[in-house]
Amino acid sequence: MGLTRLSARIVAARPLRSFLTIIGVALGVGVLSASLSLGARLDEAISRTVRDLVGNADLRVSSFLERGLSDATVDEIRTVDGVTVVAATVERRTFLAGVPGTTAGAVTVLGVDPTAYLELHPVVLVAGAPLARIDEPSAMITERLAASAGYVVGSELTIQGAGAPVPVRVVGIIEGGGPEAGASGRTVIVPLDVARAVFAPNGVTRVDIGLAPGVTVATAASMLAERITTEPYVLASPADIAAGLRASTADVRTTIGWLAAIILFVGAFLIINTVSMTVGERAREVGLLRAAGATRGQIFGFVLVGAGLIGLIGSALGLAVGFGLSVLVAGSVRALSGFAAPVEGLDVASLVIALIVGLVVTVAAAFEPAIRASRIAPVEAMRAPLDVSAVRRGRLIWLTAVLAFVVIIALIAWPPTEVSSGAGGALAVYVVLLVATLTSPFILGPLARIIGIPLSYLVRLEERLARGSFARDRSRTALTLGALVIGLAMVVALGWTAQAARQRATEWLADVVPGDEVVTSIRPIPADERVREALAGVAGVRSVSPIATFDLALKGVRIDAAAVVGADFLEDGRLTFTEGDRATALAALDAGGSAIVPASAADRLGLRVGDHISLALGTGTPLDLRIAGVVERSIPSGGGEAILVGWPDALGPIGVTGANVFAVRFEPGAAGTARPALESTARTLALEANPLERIQGAVTEALGRVFGLFDALALIALLVAALGIVNTLGMGVLERVREIGLLRAIGMSRSQASRMVVTEGLILGLVGTVLGVAVGLMVGAVLLSMSGAFDGSVTLPWSSIAAAAGLGLASSVVASYYPSLVASRVSIVRALKFN
Amino acid sequence: MPAILEAHDLTKRFALGSTEVEALRGVSLEVQAGEFLALMGPSGSGKSTLLQLLGGLDRPTTGSVVFEGRDISRLSDDEATRLRRERTGFVFQAFNLIPLLNVRENIALPFTIAGNDGNRGEYRDRVREVIALVELNGKENNRPDQLSQGEQQRVAVARAVVTRPSVLLADEPTGNLDYTTGGEILDALWRTCEQSAQTIVLVTHDARAAAYADRVLVIRDGRIREEITLGRRADHSAAPLIARLAQIGL
Structure with missing residues (x-):
């Protein structure tokens, strides 16, 4: 029998471990292939949409x-x-x-x-x-x-x-x-x-x-x-339009891309652990092969072939997983981007890339164990246990190398337009994750000791033995823990980002809209149509404020603008000023010749109160407006926040013909009766009325769709981590069969043996949760800082932390079920003979 | 005086691939309280299997084991676990210590398994007592990898006797040790028997180890072939036993 076949037999000899690793690789490759395919299909959809939009126009x-x-x-x-x-x-x-x-x-x-x-x-x-x-x-x-x-x-x-x-x-x-x-x-x-x-x-x-x-x-x-x-x-040009459309989906594509990279990274942990365990377990056999004349090269190849086999099967399976995921992901992206053209399905080039990446990551992850195996001296393997600290060092060094490889792949898969803006942040996230993983072997012991204190009151022996078993192979536990930490960190970080986005969107609308109900028109309504008066005439309506949204050109750049009635905002208490006097600024708006800018635009354009902006109107004479105030947030318009101008300027030099939004405020306590009447009146005027809460709900729902997709991908990372826990605990049981047999011989019951393994999983889950939440908050802070949302108003994502804690504990306890079953069924007589 | 441990017509058959191996073929014996009994025989004779049945680690195919007047050959798993925890102590050829626990913790393990704190009250005293018995004072906090092989096996002996079991069962306890270290272990076992009236059943293929016993049962091919009574002696010379074995052609 050749070494290749022997290698395959060793993979088959541990069916559960090989199966779990294959599933881990399959999930990583699946998400990657879906992500790459989505990018390719989106490009096709964008080309088709541009063709539909501009036809043969140049x-x-x-x-x-x-x-x-x-x-x-x-x-x-x-x-x-x-x-x-x-x-x-x-x-x-x-x-x-x-x-x-x-x-x-x-x-x-x-x-x-x-x-x-x-x-x-x-x-x-x-x-x-x-x-x-x-x-x-x-x-x-x-x-x-x-x-x-x-x-x-x-x-x-x-x-x-x-x-x-x-x-x-x-x-x-x-x-x-x-x-x-x-x-x-x-x-x-x-x-x-x-x-x-x-x-x-x-x-x-x-x-x-x-x-x-x-x-x-x-x-x-x-x-x-x-x-x-x-x-x-x-x-x-058509290319410009395509670039604009591409930019509109870049964030989603980017996030899916780096989540795919993270899942692959977590999958790499699983592979390193599996191959490493196999090498450790087979050290004697390797020594025997060396003693029988196998060269170092043959041993190296022997280990890599086993890993390659897992990688090949996992990657092939991953393509099937990728197909399913691509349908799910594409459905969400389509709903979000509004593309009519289908974006589902797999792209052949993407499949090939994902297959190669899966295979290469698996083989790369097996490289260090393969080198280690090739260096095993025949006599050493027969006599001495492996040098655990050398194994740990080797694993951590190799882990860093695998991370670097994944980063390179992520950069290749990154949408080219976003490399400069998003890659830095993603790299920062990676660095946080890498540091967390590399330091976890050192944190694990003390943290497990602290976490074990309350458990020791319930299950003293099990806690002591479980905690001690982590020390048996720290790097293996650390890799398992690292995978769990990353999965949970993603849940917390994405949950925090989603919460902050929802909070900002909700507060934003409440802060800037002077009304309980927003009535919109699909066309500008001139004042002489007396729509404002008609709406104000509805019983229970206290005020109606007309708003028009439009574009302006400032220094050759398109900016969002809105015409508002300053007095209405003043009376209603809307807008939070960060610069300038509220009353003076809003009065200046109604008087004409002034503008109020949102802080984001003021920062971008370097504007302060008292500065002047010159707007090109195409009449030959630019409109000169003085900045009367800077507000924290302004009315949402187009893709961002609008610069606010007064109606005299809008109707005069700018040439706006009428309002397309009416903000309606009800009398206190009258909303219940006034709302149906207002909606009925709006319908007769071909207008659509929506309560502010409904708009906030729609925004929250849209955000929920985006983050729901990301959460699903984070859960896949967690699933891969759970597979790693099963693997590690299972290996721990196998290594301790003799020990468990002894404990049973001197009086440990089956349930105690089972509890010992579950306690081990529980402690791993608790430590993983603590670290995962901490790392998740760090990653979340990086993500929020990137979007400029990390400020004093951000509150901690308690629901995400609770979800991460629940998932961390549940996944580790569920993952420990099978190994605990194995531990409880250990035959004492056989275990004592086991070597 | 009634026997503390009895075996009646024990048989044990194992499936080994497609063939069936008969490890024990109708073994009967009695062990008196405070007796030091050695089961002696070559490899594969069935002596370890017999020890496992006597200690409730395994069940016989037929026959019965009566421990302190109670048939233990058909106990449930929980009942057998309780018996092992409370009434018997085991010493194995491989020392089988828990590597992450120190000497004191390894010795106190049976108490810990039973839910008692080995660092408190009577349990602490008993741990101290057996540490002194196996002469490991000063090494209480060492881990197994900081002990010599002889010391590790002495920890295993201490762990086996700390619960004051009715019977101590030792399976080739000197098999992995050199001549001198093996002697230390046998001395320790004999001391427990002599000082605490500990009943011991020792499995060995070494006549020197068997010479510590009061009585030796020679087993071959799953049957007891010979019974040699040596009596309680301070001198553990193997010469009389070897002479007797030679006499009967073993």
């Missing part, structure tokens, strides 16, 4: 201001050299007559020049014909809208807008959900003149541009910059 010029790009600007674009196609588009959200006025019932209307639009955006029709003329009252609708509302070719839709409702006839039905990613598949494409008649806009929302062959995007962009000088605009 550039997209979007308006910065609500009034849109003027006809003059569109004409300027037409005259740029190399521009062959100019497709001007008006985009609005509205309702169709007869459809309930809720957000779910809204449609996105695109007003297009049929010829130019269809040249850049080829559509696949499942019925009917494309739009023909720019002024014909016709429409193409998406297949999904047609299916949900029962429209067919020839049906008549009535589009509601600023003017009188305009009827259009459906001439064609576009396959699937149409070109707009955020439209939930409910898009109506009408000729540009029809859209202008419905919405009466001043200009167009955007212009898609087709370039002549040989003209580069950079050349065209610089020429456009020379021509368009009167209006602020945003220029984006």
